[in-house]
Amino acid sequence: MAGATLYTVIVADDEDELREAVCTMIPWEELGFRLAGSAGNGLDALQLVEKYEPDLLLTDIRMPFISGIELARQVREVRPATNIAFLSGYDDFAYAQQAIQYNIISYMLKPLTIEGLGKELRAIRQKIDAQYALFRKSGPVGGEQKVRAAGVMPLVLDGYAEPEPEAQLEAYAREVGLLRDVEDRPCYTVMVSTLLSREGANRTTPSFAASIDRLAAKYLRSVSFFSGGKVVTVLLGNPSDFEEYLHILADELPQMARRALDGRCHMGISRMVRSLASLHGAYREAVEALRQGEHSGEGAQFVRDLAPTAQGGELLCQRALELLDQRYMDADLSLVSLSGMLDVSPNHLSACIKKYAGDTFINILIRRRMEAGRELVTGTELKLQEISRRCGYTDQHYFSYCFKKYCGESPNAMRRRLSAERAGEGA
Numbered sequence: 001m002a003g004a005t006l007y008t009v010i011v012a013d014d015e016d017e018l019r020e021a022v023c024t025m026i027p028w029e030e031l032g033f034r035l036a037g038s039a040g041n042g043l044d045a046l047q048l049v050e051k052y053e054p055d056l057l058l059t060d061i062r063m064p065f066i067s068g069i070e071l072a073r074q075v076r077e078v079r080p081a082t083n084i085a086f087l088s089g090y091d092d093f094a095y096a097q098q099a100i101q102y103n104i105i106s107y108m109l110k111p112l113t114i115e116g117l118g119k120e121l122r123a124i125r126q127k128i129d130a131q132y133a134l135f136r137k138s139g140p141v142g143g144e145q146k147v148r149a150a151g152v153m154p155l156v157l158d159g160y161a162e163p164e165p166e167a168q169l170e171a172y173a174r175e176v177g178l179l180r181d182v183e184d185r186p187c188y189t190v191m192v193s194t195l196l197s198r199e200g201a202n203r204t205t206p207s208f209a210a211s212i213d214r215l216a217a218k219y220l221r222s223v224s225f226f227s228g229g230k231v232v233t234v235l236l237g238n239p240s241d242f243e244e245y246l247h248i249l250a251d252e253l254p255q256m257a258r259r260a261l262d263g264r265c266h267m268g269i270s271r272m273v274r275s276l277a278s279l280h281g282a283y284r285e286a287v288e289a290l291r292q293g294e295h296s297g298e299g300a301q302f303v304r305d306l307a308p309t310a311q312g313g314e315l316l317c318q319r320a321l322e323l324l325d326q327r328y329m330d331a332d333l334s335l336v337s338l339s340g341m342l343d344v345s346p347n348h349l350s351a352c353i354k355k356y357a358g359d360t361f362i363n364i365l366i367r368r369r370m371e372a373g374r375e376l377v378t379g380t381e382l383k384l385q386e387i388s389r390r391c392g393y394t395d396q397h398y399f400s401y402c403f404k405k406y407c408g409e410s411p412n413a414m415r416r417r418l419s420a421e422r423a424g425e426g427a
Contacts, residue, residue: 151176
């Protein structure tokens with residue numbers, strides 16, 4: 001594969017011999033990949049994905065602490081452009097189908113020979129090539145999407161002196177194919193995007209609208225058009241769709257633009273609105289968010305993060321860390337749930353935490369839990385199961401693994417050592 005781009009890969013499997021064999025015996029560069037790291041459990045795999053942002057995660061589906069399915073879900077939250085290939089037993093196939101929405105590019109059955117894995121990796125390489133080629137594909141939007149784009153433009157760009165009744169706008173939207181039928185009453189968000197070169201020059205072309213629509217289709221209904229050096233996208237869905245998927249799309253688009261187009265994608269994203277008559281106002285919000293985002297350097301800028309009541313980045317990070325300190329014992333605490341408490345986007349909160357705290361949310365959360373765990377291990381006689389629960393872990397073994405990784409020894413070993421030290425002092 002001389003001269004070709006090497007796709008980065010992380011290997012995760014709890015079977016040490018198998019993982020070592022895959023890492024050392026596969027001719028990675030010959031197959032078009034570069035091995036960035038390996039992990040023996042889902043927690044370490046997730047941290048490697050955050051650190052290296054790989055193109056491919058090759059993982060066993062049954063993993064300690066975080067299953068392959070849960071790992072796939074969490075990877076989509078932090079690195080949605082990463083493809084995932086499962087390597088597992090036949091009985092897990094139905095189980096793996098649950099993760100089909102999480103960028104699963106391949107499912108390989110054990111036992112698999114090194115030759116068989118190499119053959120599948122070649123096929124995966126071709127699939128990733130095709131993904132990026134499709135994202136790069138030039139040419140105007142065609143067919144029904146072109147009609148919808150032409151129909152939605154006046155709704156978005158025109159500020160009506162006398163707004164038309166919503167029923168009349170809905171009839172027009174059905175006529176141009178934006179809405180399906182009279183029962184179709186979605187909510188809307190407007191996203192305005194530009195593609196910049198590394199030097200900051202605007203590289204946005206009409207064909208970028210088609211690239212955005214192809215990517216957005218994984219998550220939400222969308223219609224995009226090119227106007228004035230930028231792509232305007234109307235996203236349609238219900239509130240839960242936007243809550244679950246919008247921040248993921250806002251992460252994946254810059255990741256894909258950087259990997260496939262060697263460019264920087266900036267986006268401004270409006271609030272969710274419930275009527276077609278509100279699209280023009282949402283467009284103006286998105287444009288303002290885009291302008292602010294280009295100054296801040298963030299890939300995606302949500303207008304909700306620019307509100308007059310919004311906290312500054314350093315203050316927001318401080319509030320987030322205070323909440324994390326109060327709620328670390330909650331097993332369901334996540335970046336998404338924390339951003340909801342603070343009424344900001346997960347994307348903005350993640351960027352603020354990295355900038356002002358110097359680390360990722362997941363690493364800070366683990367560190368706080370381990371500090372609490374060490375206090376309970378050394379200062380109480382609570383059983384490990386109770387300590388685990390108080391530190392936000394439902395799995396005692398998961399807690400013990402994290403504890404040993406962070407503290408250098410297991411909870412029981414620490415207690416035995418401290419007990420022996422105290423006995424020695426008392427002698």
